[in-house]
Amino acid sequence: MKEKLYIIKIGGALIDDEDLLDEFLGQFAAIEEKKIMVHGGGKLATTLADKLGIEQKMIDGRRITDKDTLDLVAMVYAGGINKNIVAKLQQKKCKAIGFSGADANLIKAKKREDAEIDFGFVGDITEKGVNKKLIVKLLKLGLVPVFSAITHDKKGHLFNTNADTIASVMAQALSAKYDVELLYCFDKAGVLEDVNNPESVLKNISEEEFSILKNEGKLHKGILPKLENALGAIRNNVNKVFLIKETELKNHIENHHAGTEICL
Template structure:
């Protein structure tokens, strides 16, 4: 029997920080007539709250050093405010959304990052074995649309801050056992730009050789590197289709499949 289609869709800060484009996106997401999972990052809200609460934030290589106070902040903002607002809005658009952290139902466990040069604190790393596929499948069979914040847990009682691009990638990988998965990274560009200063220079198809070439020529926007690492990892691990595209054009991607940059091997 053919596998059922499942979209795993990741959205990030640029969308979450803009109420109007977020609502527009959620309406498009709700209208997808297929199984679907949403994974969201946090945007500026966590950093803003940290400033208000006088909790200094330290970033290393774009990752947030997560001490106990910062873990509380990201849990409140990602798993609380953002996650529940998205779920309530999707319910209004007649999508039976259900919000999760990785601790809920033990859906995504992670490994606390070991201390080498840097102690990242309460930061967890995931792989495709992190995902509770059986339970997620039960939820999908109930026609629920899971909405994940990128807070996971170590099964020892601690929550861990996790990269949302990685969460989307491992969900897509793990669920590819049972579904025809399309992984969509939605962001504020039309795809992977061949020339970072030219917004119209998105490449249609990106294979690993081309990616290495663009990277070695320093042509890629810094922020896209972890997204591409996760995108290639998904493609290498049996995810049927992986696309990076503009967050304002979800419906075009779903209906016509011709947006953004498709990752190929």
């Protein structure tokens, strides 16, 4: 029987709210099973970019990363945000250790190739790019890895990589060793059938249902990358995948019924 591993992804809204983040990290620290956190950024990168006069370009919710923006997000994501989370987890008696993908070659990426859009210093990853053996060793030592969304190509270049994708691919890579449950924690109670009705939470969603909702334009563009990565994980042997409200982490761990479950 495989040992349980939670891979938990958090995003900007939570990171930007100090009190909410502190409460969440308390719930995360209390999880007894092995666990990994993957975090994105918050408004800090955008705020600093405005102050520094660095123009920010987004396409379909994804940041275009030029050299100045890369320097900024590496500083904010792998530096300030990552170390703040790690320090708060240490306060809660959680043996957290913060990483970018470049540290110990933990996540190797390749520059995104797109015929229509130059995303700049944006990296895409596959299972082969995840250093599974070393991550397993870290977990066996009782450490709790906390990953920022910064990766590298082993040629001296850093990349900005979608945190939802990192969580999904890492879950896939570790699913051969562990009983992996992937949790996307965000500011909604789950996937909403009606984006204007917070009570219209879908208890589960399949690939077919996702396609229908997407084609009907019922899904907010911000949820699309999460759902695409969640479906990629469930297709590739990750045992369970949920989208849950960040305040429901403790409830979900104990009762296994919060949010929306992703199904085949």
